[in-house]
Amino acid sequence: MSIRVVRLSYSLPPLPRWIGLTRCYLSDLLQPILVNDDEIDRLAIGVHELLENCVKYSNGDTVRFEFEVNRQGNGAVANIRTTNSALRSHVLDLCHRIDAINAAPDPVAHYDEVIRDSLVQAGSSLGLARVRAESFVHLSYQIQKDVVVVFGEMPVRLRDVL
Amino acid sequence: MSPLQLLPIITEGFSINPTLQSSVLNVALRGSADMDARPFLSHFVPLAHEEAERLAVSEVIIDVHELYFINSVCLKSLIVWIDYVANATQAQRYQLTFLVDSRLHWQNRSISALQRMAPELVQVANWKGE
Numbered sequence: 001m002s003i004r005v006v007r008l009s010y011s012l013p014p015l016p017r018w019i020g021l022t023r024c025y026l027s028d029l030l031q032p033i034l035v036n037d038d039e040i041d042r043l044a045i046g047v048h049e050l051l052e053n054c055v056k057y058s059n060g061d062t063v064r065f066e067f068e069v070n071r072q073g074n075g076a077v078a079n080i081r082t083t084n085s086a087l088r089s090h091v092l093d094l095c096h097r098i099d100a101i102n103a104a105p106d107p108v109a110h111y112d113e114v115i116r117d118s119l120v121q122a123g124s125s126l127g128l129a130r131v132r133a134e135s136f137v138h139l140s141y142q143i144q145k146d147v148v149v150v151f152g153e154m155p156v157r158l159r160d161v162l
Numbered sequence: 163m164s165p166l167q168l169l170p171i172i173t174e175g176f177s178i179n180p181t182l183q184s185s186v187l188n189v190a191l192r193g194s195a196d197m198d199a200r201p202f203l204s205h206f207v208p209l210a211h212e213e214a215e216r217l218a219v220s221e222v223i224i225d226v227h228e229l230y231f232i233n234s235v236c237l238k239s240l241i242v243w244i245d246y247v248a249n250a251t252q253a254q255r256y257q258l259t260f261l262v263d264s265r266l267h268w269q270n271r272s273i274s275a276l277q278r279m280a281p282e283l284v285q286v287a288n289w290k291g292e
Contacts (some may be wrong), residue, residue: 004231016197020175023231038267045268052197112278118238119245126234134271 004145005076005158006033007067012056013035014084023048026067033069035157038048040134043078049127054082054150057090080137082150087103091148097128098150107133168213173204178206179212185220187213192228195236203239211246222256226265227289232272240276247278255285259285 006029012018023044030040047067054063064083069076086094104110111126111133118125131137135153166182176199179190189210195203214222224240226232232240247255259264262269270286277284 020194020196020231041266044231048196048199048231050203052233052235056197108275111275115241115279116274118241124235124238126237130234130237130275134268134275 001072003065003071004068005071006030006067008068009064009066011064014055014060014063016052016055019048019051019055022051022065024102029150030069030086033158035159039156042137043080043100043154043156046131046135046137046154047080048084050150050152053094053127056060056161057086057094057144058084060085064074069158071158076156076158078154081149083147083149085146086148088146091146093145094148094150095141095143097125098141101129101132101139106135166213166217168206168210171206173199173202175199176202178202180182180210182217183218185218187217187219187222188225189222190228191232192227194230195232197233197235200233200235200239203236204242207239207243207244211243214256215250216289219256221259223261224258225261226269227261227266229269230266231268237272237276241279242263244276244279244284247283255283257285258283259287261287261289263289 008026026047027040027044030043034040051065054065066081068079070079081124101107101110111129114126114129131152132139135154137154140151142149166187168180170180171178176193176195179192187191187210191252193199210222244258247258260273262273264270273286277286
Protein backbone atom coordinates (compact mmCIF):
# COMPACT_ATOMS: atom_id res chain seq x y z
CA MET A 1 0.00 0.00 0.00
CA SER A 2 1.24 3.49 -0.85
CA ILE A 3 0.48 6.56 1.30
CA ARG A 4 1.05 9.99 -0.22
CA VAL A 5 3.13 12.29 1.98
CA VAL A 6 3.82 15.20 -0.39
CA ARG A 7 2.39 16.20 -3.75
CA LEU A 8 3.13 19.28 -5.83
CA SER A 9 1.96 19.65 -9.41
CA TYR A 10 1.42 22.47 -11.86
CA SER A 11 0.99 23.25 -15.53
CA LEU A 12 2.59 26.56 -16.46
CA PRO A 13 4.11 28.34 -19.45
CA PRO A 14 7.68 27.12 -20.06
CA LEU A 15 9.48 30.00 -18.35
CA PRO A 16 12.92 29.62 -16.68
CA ARG A 17 11.70 31.52 -13.60
CA TRP A 18 9.73 28.47 -12.37
CA ILE A 19 12.80 26.25 -12.22
CA GLY A 20 14.70 27.85 -9.34
CA LEU A 21 11.46 28.69 -7.52
CA THR A 22 10.34 25.06 -7.68
CA ARG A 23 13.74 23.76 -6.51
CA CYS A 24 13.89 26.16 -3.56
CA TYR A 25 10.25 25.60 -2.57
CA LEU A 26 10.65 21.82 -2.57
CA SER A 27 13.95 22.01 -0.65
CA ASP A 28 12.23 24.03 2.08
CA LEU A 29 9.15 21.82 2.05
CA LEU A 30 11.19 18.62 2.43
CA GLN A 31 13.33 19.86 5.34
CA PRO A 32 10.94 18.64 8.08
CA ILE A 33 9.95 15.55 6.09
CA LEU A 34 13.16 13.80 4.99
CA VAL A 35 15.78 12.49 7.40
CA ASN A 36 18.85 13.96 5.82
CA ASP A 37 19.88 17.08 3.96
CA ASP A 38 21.89 15.05 1.47
CA GLU A 39 18.72 13.49 0.06
CA ILE A 40 17.17 16.95 -0.22
CA ASP A 41 20.26 18.25 -2.09
CA ARG A 42 20.14 15.26 -4.44
CA LEU A 43 16.43 15.74 -5.14
CA ALA A 44 17.01 19.46 -5.70
CA ILE A 45 19.53 18.68 -8.44
CA GLY A 46 17.16 16.12 -9.98
CA VAL A 47 14.19 18.50 -9.92
CA HIS A 48 16.22 21.38 -11.32
CA GLU A 49 17.87 19.51 -14.18
CA LEU A 50 14.71 17.67 -15.30
CA LEU A 51 12.60 20.83 -15.12
CA GLU A 52 15.26 22.85 -16.94
CA ASN A 53 15.34 20.31 -19.79
CA CYS A 54 11.55 20.36 -19.90
CA VAL A 55 11.40 24.17 -20.11
CA LYS A 56 14.38 24.53 -22.46
CA TYR A 57 13.14 22.09 -25.08
CA SER A 58 9.39 22.72 -24.80
CA ASN A 59 7.75 23.98 -27.96
CA GLY A 60 4.26 24.13 -26.44
CA ASP A 61 2.28 26.68 -24.43
CA THR A 62 2.67 24.85 -21.13
CA VAL A 63 4.84 22.31 -19.38
CA ARG A 64 3.65 20.03 -16.59
CA PHE A 65 5.62 19.30 -13.43
CA GLU A 66 4.66 16.76 -10.78
CA PHE A 67 6.49 15.81 -7.60
CA GLU A 68 5.42 13.28 -5.00
CA VAL A 69 6.80 11.52 -1.97
CA ASN A 70 4.95 8.30 -1.14
CA ARG A 71 5.42 5.97 1.79
CA GLN A 72 5.67 2.39 0.53
CA GLY A 73 5.88 -0.31 3.19
CA ASN A 74 8.84 0.48 5.44
CA GLY A 75 10.39 2.87 2.93
CA ALA A 76 9.46 5.87 0.82
CA VAL A 77 10.02 7.00 -2.75
CA ALA A 78 10.23 10.45 -4.30
CA ASN A 79 8.89 10.73 -7.84
CA ILE A 80 9.55 13.56 -10.28
CA ARG A 81 7.62 13.77 -13.53
CA THR A 82 7.96 16.38 -16.28
CA THR A 83 5.79 16.57 -19.40
CA ASN A 84 6.39 18.72 -22.44
CA SER A 85 6.06 18.72 -26.18
CA ALA A 86 9.24 19.18 -28.20
CA LEU A 87 10.74 18.84 -31.64
CA ARG A 88 11.03 15.21 -32.69
CA SER A 89 14.83 15.50 -32.83
CA HIS A 90 14.94 16.73 -29.21
CA VAL A 91 12.61 13.95 -28.06
CA LEU A 92 14.75 11.29 -29.75
CA ASP A 93 17.96 12.79 -28.35
CA LEU A 94 16.53 12.76 -24.83
CA CYS A 95 15.42 9.12 -25.19
CA HIS A 96 18.83 8.17 -26.54
CA ARG A 97 20.53 9.81 -23.55
CA ILE A 98 18.29 8.10 -21.00
CA ASP A 99 18.76 4.74 -22.74
CA ALA A 100 22.54 5.21 -22.64
CA ILE A 101 22.42 6.14 -18.95
CA ASN A 102 20.34 3.07 -18.10
CA ALA A 103 22.57 0.79 -20.19
CA ALA A 104 25.75 2.02 -18.50
CA PRO A 105 27.00 -0.37 -15.82
CA ASP A 106 28.54 2.49 -13.80
CA PRO A 107 26.60 5.81 -13.76
CA VAL A 108 29.63 7.75 -12.51
CA ALA A 109 31.93 6.41 -15.25
CA HIS A 110 29.21 7.22 -17.78
CA TYR A 111 28.92 10.78 -16.43
CA ASP A 112 32.71 11.19 -16.67
CA GLU A 113 32.50 10.11 -20.30
CA VAL A 114 29.64 12.56 -20.98
CA ILE A 115 31.72 15.34 -19.37
CA ARG A 116 34.63 14.60 -21.73
CA ASP A 117 32.28 14.45 -24.73
CA SER A 118 30.68 17.79 -23.73
CA LEU A 119 33.93 19.57 -24.57
CA VAL A 120 33.32 19.03 -28.27
CA GLN A 121 29.61 19.90 -28.15
CA ALA A 122 27.94 23.31 -28.19
CA GLY A 123 25.48 22.69 -25.35
CA SER A 124 26.19 21.08 -22.00
CA SER A 125 24.32 17.78 -22.49
CA LEU A 126 25.33 16.90 -18.93
CA GLY A 127 22.07 17.27 -17.03
CA LEU A 128 20.55 13.81 -17.29
CA ALA A 129 23.83 11.95 -16.71
CA ARG A 130 24.49 14.23 -13.74
CA VAL A 131 21.07 13.46 -12.26
CA ARG A 132 21.78 9.72 -12.42
CA ALA A 133 25.39 9.92 -11.19
CA GLU A 134 25.07 12.57 -8.48
CA SER A 135 21.46 12.30 -7.36
CA PHE A 136 21.11 8.52 -7.82
CA VAL A 137 17.74 9.24 -9.45
CA HIS A 138 16.58 6.45 -11.75
CA LEU A 139 15.34 7.88 -15.05
CA SER A 140 12.78 6.60 -17.54
CA TYR A 141 10.48 8.11 -20.17
CA GLN A 142 7.31 7.71 -22.20
CA ILE A 143 6.64 9.24 -25.61
CA GLN A 144 3.32 9.91 -27.25
CA LYS A 145 3.75 11.64 -30.62
CA ASP A 146 5.66 14.85 -29.84
CA VAL A 147 4.98 14.75 -26.08
CA VAL A 148 7.63 13.33 -23.80
CA VAL A 149 7.18 12.44 -20.15
CA VAL A 150 10.34 11.99 -18.09
CA PHE A 151 10.18 10.12 -14.80
CA GLY A 152 12.71 10.35 -12.00
CA GLU A 153 12.55 8.03 -9.00
CA MET A 154 14.65 8.07 -5.85
CA PRO A 155 14.26 6.19 -2.56
CA VAL A 156 14.13 8.54 0.45
CA ARG A 157 13.95 8.19 4.21
CA LEU A 158 11.12 9.90 6.10
CA ARG A 159 11.41 11.28 9.60
CA ASP A 160 9.94 9.02 12.29
CA VAL A 161 7.10 11.40 13.16
CA LEU A 162 5.55 10.98 9.70
CA MET B 163 53.27 41.73 -11.24
CA SER B 164 50.53 43.79 -12.88
CA PRO B 165 47.38 44.46 -10.91
CA LEU B 166 44.33 42.37 -11.59
CA GLN B 167 42.44 43.37 -14.73
CA LEU B 168 39.33 41.36 -14.06
CA LEU B 169 36.09 42.94 -12.91
CA PRO B 170 33.58 41.46 -10.49
CA ILE B 171 30.18 40.48 -11.84
CA ILE B 172 27.18 41.04 -9.62
CA THR B 173 23.70 40.06 -10.71
CA GLU B 174 20.51 39.32 -8.83
CA GLY B 175 21.12 35.97 -7.18
CA PHE B 176 24.64 35.34 -8.48
CA SER B 177 28.03 37.00 -8.27
CA ILE B 178 31.65 36.42 -9.28
CA ASN B 179 34.30 38.22 -7.28
CA PRO B 180 37.94 37.91 -8.42
CA THR B 181 40.81 39.07 -6.18
CA LEU B 182 44.58 38.68 -6.40
CA GLN B 183 46.71 37.71 -3.43
CA SER B 184 50.40 37.35 -4.19
CA SER B 185 50.58 34.76 -6.98
CA VAL B 186 47.13 33.33 -6.34
CA LEU B 187 43.97 34.41 -8.15
CA ASN B 188 40.87 33.94 -5.97
CA VAL B 189 37.49 33.70 -7.63
CA ALA B 190 34.50 33.62 -5.28
CA LEU B 191 31.26 32.34 -6.78
CA ARG B 192 28.19 33.17 -4.71
CA GLY B 193 24.45 32.54 -4.95
CA SER B 194 22.81 30.27 -7.49
CA ALA B 195 24.50 29.47 -10.81
CA ASP B 196 21.53 28.63 -12.99
CA MET B 197 20.21 29.58 -16.44
CA ASP B 198 20.34 33.30 -15.62
CA ALA B 199 23.98 33.04 -14.48
CA ARG B 200 25.21 31.08 -17.50
CA PRO B 201 26.04 34.01 -19.83
CA PHE B 202 27.99 35.77 -17.07
CA LEU B 203 30.01 32.70 -16.08
CA SER B 204 30.70 31.62 -19.66
CA HIS B 205 31.86 35.18 -20.44
CA PHE B 206 34.04 35.33 -17.31
CA VAL B 207 35.86 32.00 -17.63
CA PRO B 208 37.98 32.73 -20.74
CA LEU B 209 38.84 36.18 -19.38
CA ALA B 210 39.89 34.71 -16.04
CA HIS B 211 42.04 32.10 -17.75
CA GLU B 212 43.75 34.76 -19.89
CA GLU B 213 44.33 36.87 -16.80
CA ALA B 214 45.78 33.93 -14.88
CA GLU B 215 48.19 33.32 -17.76
CA ARG B 216 49.09 37.02 -18.06
CA LEU B 217 49.82 37.26 -14.34
CA ALA B 218 51.58 33.89 -14.37
CA VAL B 219 49.75 32.84 -11.21
CA SER B 220 50.64 29.52 -9.63
CA GLU B 221 47.11 28.80 -8.50
CA VAL B 222 43.51 29.83 -9.05
CA ILE B 223 41.23 29.23 -6.08
CA ILE B 224 37.58 28.92 -7.07
CA ASP B 225 35.75 29.50 -3.81
CA VAL B 226 32.28 27.95 -4.05
CA HIS B 227 31.48 27.75 -0.34
CA GLU B 228 28.75 30.37 -0.77
CA LEU B 229 27.44 28.87 -3.99
CA TYR B 230 24.13 27.22 -3.16
CA PHE B 231 23.42 25.60 -6.49
CA ILE B 232 25.01 25.08 -9.89
CA ASN B 233 23.24 23.68 -12.92
CA SER B 234 24.88 21.50 -15.53
CA VAL B 235 25.18 24.35 -18.02
CA CYS B 236 27.25 26.41 -15.57
CA LEU B 237 29.23 23.30 -14.63
CA LYS B 238 30.14 23.11 -18.31
CA SER B 239 31.84 26.53 -18.00
CA LEU B 240 34.04 25.14 -15.21
CA ILE B 241 34.75 22.04 -17.33
CA VAL B 242 35.87 24.35 -20.15
CA TRP B 243 38.13 26.21 -17.69
CA ILE B 244 39.80 22.95 -16.65
CA ASP B 245 40.26 22.10 -20.32
CA TYR B 246 41.92 25.48 -20.95
CA VAL B 247 44.44 24.76 -18.19
CA ALA B 248 45.00 21.19 -19.34
CA ASN B 249 45.80 22.45 -22.84
CA ALA B 250 48.05 25.31 -21.71
CA THR B 251 51.80 25.02 -22.08
CA GLN B 252 53.66 23.70 -19.05
CA ALA B 253 54.95 27.21 -18.29
CA GLN B 254 51.46 28.73 -18.33
CA ARG B 255 49.75 25.97 -16.44
CA TYR B 256 48.43 26.64 -12.93
CA GLN B 257 46.70 24.67 -10.20
CA LEU B 258 42.91 24.94 -9.89
CA THR B 259 41.67 24.55 -6.33
CA PHE B 260 37.97 24.41 -5.50
CA LEU B 261 37.11 25.56 -2.00
CA VAL B 262 33.96 23.73 -0.93
CA ASP B 263 31.72 23.72 2.15
CA SER B 264 31.39 20.11 3.26
CA ARG B 265 27.98 20.92 4.78
CA LEU B 266 26.63 21.50 1.28
CA HIS B 267 26.59 17.87 0.23
CA TRP B 268 26.16 18.49 -3.49
CA GLN B 269 29.40 20.45 -3.66
CA ASN B 270 31.67 17.49 -2.96
CA ARG B 271 29.89 15.31 -5.51
CA SER B 272 29.71 17.96 -8.25
CA ILE B 273 33.27 19.20 -7.78
CA SER B 274 34.67 15.66 -7.47
CA ALA B 275 33.41 15.04 -11.01
CA LEU B 276 35.48 18.02 -12.16
CA GLN B 277 38.51 16.75 -10.28
CA ARG B 278 38.26 13.36 -11.98
CA MET B 279 38.70 15.18 -15.32
CA ALA B 280 42.24 16.24 -14.45
CA PRO B 281 43.33 15.05 -11.00
CA GLU B 282 46.85 16.41 -11.53
CA LEU B 283 45.49 19.96 -12.07
CA VAL B 284 42.38 20.12 -9.89
CA GLN B 285 42.34 20.01 -6.11
CA VAL B 286 39.39 20.15 -3.72
CA ALA B 287 39.84 21.78 -0.31
CA ASN B 288 37.36 22.25 2.50
CA TRP B 289 36.45 25.78 3.49
CA LYS B 290 37.47 26.20 7.12
CA GLY B 291 35.34 29.23 7.96
CA GLU B 292 36.27 32.88 8.45
